[in-house]
Amino acid sequence: MTRDNTPSTGSTADRATTVRPGAVTVIGLGGMGRALAGAFLDAGHPTTVWNRTPGKEGDLVERGAVVAASAEEAVRASGLTLVCLLDYDASDAVLEPLADALAGRTLVNVTSDVPERSRRTAAWAERHGIAYLDGAVMVPVTIVGTEHGLLFHAGPRDVFERHEDTLRALGGRTEYVGADHGRAAAFDLALLDFFYGAISGMIHAFGMAKEEGVDAVDVAPYMATIAAILPPMLPVHAAEVDTRTYGTGGGGLGMMATAVDHVAHLARSHKLDSAQIDAIKRTADRAKELGHGDHTWAATYEALLSPRP
DSSP states (O other), X not given: OOTTSOOSSOOHHHHHXXXXXXXXXXXXXXXXXXXXXXXXXXXXXXXXXXXXXXXOOTTTTTTTOEEOSSHHXXXXXXXXXEEOOSSHHHHHHHHGXXXXXXXXXXXXXXXXXXXXXXXXXXXXXXXXXOEEEEEEEOSOTTTTTSTTOEEEEESOHHHHHHHHHXXXXXXXXXXXXXXXXXXXXXXXXXXXXXXXXXXHHHHHHHHHHHHTTOOHHHHHHHHHHHHHHHHHHHHHHHHHHHHTOOOOOSSOHHHHHHHHHHHHHHHHHTTOOOHHHHHHHHHHHHHHHTTOTTSOGGGHHHHHHSOOO
């Protein structure tokens, strides 16, 4: 593969196909796929698109995209193909018949799924002579292509470096996270675990306030104060989890578990679903049983490793 994404090897059919320098192909034109294709176009890359259901290209054609008549035609138009579909069942169904067309080219799959599926697809790609990167898009469509766009890529470093300039069109924070193809998905799901836990707690808090006659819009401005506590905690607690060595400064998790119990009690008193806060309390109590009542909240990691029988 050359620096401009032009295949250096391939079948006779590959060599007979004219590939424009810097050309990319995007397969999958849901909201995110369209945003990714649009970012490539904005960066000046000749872009070919294809979707299983025709007619989803939106304004991409007016912006310069070429709509391929088939997935194979789309793949053969570029040295670099990016796939963004619902899950790996969907991407496998599209990609497996394209093994010959993809041979000697680079495939980047930003479809979201679990790390094992990423590794399985990487093994398939290796068997067929396809350079493969697994990726994850961590921002909404409105942020794709901006300096704040965060994307992870995993796989051979030389493959990433060969296409890094092109991939950076998708976001200013395009990160290489390692040779193990499953690492991008691991980063993806770790951040989503954090995100969904946080927004679920936010909505539960709104619901509990409402039950006490406090409108959500009245309590929301003060939640930013709580959210601001988190960024300084991230590196500290990350280091504690990695080393399994926990500090004792400030309020220990034993004291905080009492506050959690108050939240759970109020939720139950209003007959709100308290499953999430009950699970948090159960984890904190287990950490206390394991001797971590005076340690920081990071010590609840030990409860995750050793749940109550």
